Amino acid sequence: EADIYQTPRYLVIGTGKKITLECSQTMGHDKMYWYQQDPGMELHLIHYSYGVNSTEKGDLSSESTVSRIRTEHFPLTLESARPSHTSQYLCASSPGASRNTIYFGEGSWLTVV
Amino acid sequence: QKEVEQNSGPLSVPEGAIASLNCTYSDRGSQSFFWYRQYSGKSPELIMFIYSNGDKEDGRFTAQLNKASQYVSLLIRDSQPSDSATYLCAVNMEYGNKLVFGAGTILRVKS
Numbered sequence: 001e002a003d004i005y006q007t008p009r010y011l012v013i014g015t016g017k018k019i020t021l022e023c024s025q026t027m028g029h030d031k032m033y034w035y036q037q038d039p040g041m042e043l044h045l046i047h048y049s050y051g052v053n054s055t056e057k058g059d060l061s062s063e064s065t066v067s068r069i070r071t072e073h074f075p076l077t078l079e080s081a082r083p084s085h086t087s088q089y090l091c092a093s094s095p096g097a098s099r100n101t102i103y104f105g106e107g108s109w110l111t112v113v
Numbered sequence: 114q115k116e117v118e119q120n121s122g123p124l125s126v127p128e129g130a131i132a133s134l135n136c137t138y139s140d141r142g143s144q145s146f147f148w149y150r151q152y153s154g155k156s157p158e159l160i161m162f163i164y165s166n167g168d169k170e171d172g173r174f175t176a177q178l179n180k181a182s183q184y185v186s187l188l189i190r191d192s193q194p195s196d197s198a199t200y201l202c203a204v205n206m207e208y209g210n211k212l213v214f215g216a217g218t219i220l221r222v223k224s
Contacts, residue, residue, distance in 0.1 A: 104156040
């Protein structure tokens with residue numbers, strides 16, 4: 001079972017506020033990911049990291065930013081939240097080996113009002 | 114053409130039947146393949162992975178891989194209402210070494 005933690009699990013916030021979604025893993029995985037998923041819809045990769053000080057944008061353009069200062073920590077920040085950012089955000093990690101098994105956290109549900 | 118394609122469903126099967134979920138992929142060089150289950154409102158959880166051609170069995174689940182046809186499937190025997198979920202196929206693409214998810218197939222098991 002994967003040890004990957006996301007906080008907060010649920011957040012309702014006003015338009016224009018800055019938010020940071022936290023993600024931590026205790027498995028020492030090199031690769032970490034952020035996916036965005038609306039209810040009943042596909043997963044979309046928005047950011048990933050292959051290790052400390054490495055961050056890349058994913059397939060879906062996102063106004064969020066990420067950082068990777070420590071191996072175990074991969075926070076996602078929205079500088080100015082908008083209602084269009086309302087979604088579920090899923091953090092994941094993988095060992096970085098060629099077979100690339102990804103493990104997901106429980107997700108953070110963001111509602112911007 | 115999408116990199117990983119799945120029929121969105123819903124696939125409806127009666128309780129006790131075999132559910133067959135299919136997935137095709139575009140990158141012939143792909144080497145590893147995964148099935149995730151996602152309950153409504155929850156995050157995806159890994160249920161099986163397969164790397165070699167043929168069948169791999171784990172309890173009621175069997176993954177089947179045919180690299181020549183670029184096709185991977187998941188069979189669920191003795192389907193239960195608790196198996197009702199969205200099943201995501203994921204393929205590790207050779208180029209970029211990235212995991213690409215299909216859109217998922219909704220499975221409904223009726224009691």
